[in-house]
Amino acid sequence: MRRVSKIAAASIATAALAFTATACGESSTGSSSSSESGGKLKIGMAYDVGGRGDNSFNDSAARGLDKAKAELGAETKELTAKNGETPADREQRLSQLAESGYNPILAVGFAYKESVDKVAKKHPNVTFGLVDSVSDVKNVNNIVFTEEQGSYLAGVAAALKSKSGEVGFIGAVDNPLIKKFAAGFQQGAKETDSKVEVTIQYLGTGQDTSGFSSPDKGKAAAKGMLDKGIDVVYTAAGGSGAGAIEAVAGKKGAWAIGVDSDQAKDPSLSKYKASILTSVVKNVDAGVFDLAKSVKDGKPRTGTTTYSLAENGVTLTTTGDHLKDIQAKLDEAKKKIVDGAIKVKSTL
Structure with a gap:
């Protein structure tokens, strides 16, 4: 059963992490997967086109990831979409993160919807966060805004x-x-x-x-x-x-x-x-951090979480x-x- 909740937006963390481009045009931050990490929280982030450094949407998600790394001691990996991609490209990116032991995995942007639907079903023990779209797969937390x-x-x-x-x-x-x-x-x-x-x-x-x-x-x-x-x-x-x-x-x-x-x-x-x-x-950062914390606490969010004006999920600066x-x-x-x-x- 899907659980629907509305929650207050978390405060914005402003620390920035450097990123390193890989040969395939994607980016990676923090340690890659390792069997030595034990029970450490490992968060995978799949950005939309533009990735970290876009001064906008992806950067908001990145702030949530930075906060999770700082406050939850999470290990992180970041990959970024490219212009002209197919759903199969996005599916491969999400699968790579899931198969490398990352949980939760955040898919930033509506374009990931089809790929999340497929990959989440193949990895039922992994919690996926889908920003700006809605999936009916039971192990997905839809992070949406008004x-x-x-x-x-x-x-x-x-x-x-x-x-x-x-x-x-x-x-x-x-x-x-x-x-x-x-x-x-x-x-x-x-x-x-x-x-x-x-x-x-x-x-x-x-x-x-x-x-x-x-x-x-x-x-x-x-x-x-x-x-x-x-x-x-x-x-x-x-x-x-x-x-x-x-x-x-x-x-x-x-x-x-x-x-x-x-x-x-x-x-x-x-x-x-x-x-x-x-x-x-x-405040995409709030959705990212809240999902990460729920997995860390052993109570992963699923269903749809709506961040509205009433809870300052959307605001004017x-x-x-x-x-x-x-x-x-x-x-x-x-x-x-x-x-x-x-x-x-x-x-x-």
């Missing part, structure tokens, strides 16, 4: 901060997950100011996931929006968001909204922090104090969402 709720607040902020009355959303690919971000953002902006125009653009379609790791595409899309008079750009596109933020920083008076991590605090983006209005943080003048309105909107007075749409 992205649309955080994005609604981003829409409120965008509408209140825009001087042109035009705001934009850039998504990595036009799939249901990214459309949750777009839907919430559009609703939040429109319900704050019905006259605001919202432009939505995707960097890829269908199975093309290159939009998650193409800063040049993000930069070009953002520049196109800025040239049309849009002065607030929210990007939900993994590593591509760095390019969008760079473009926005080059336009006086324009604001960028980051995603998944507090991008104003990222070392590689900090030079643009004066232009980063806020970031919609999805306040780095730079750019929201100070509108914080009261954001708090009011958050309360209405949590109380159920505002129902945020997850589809456009």
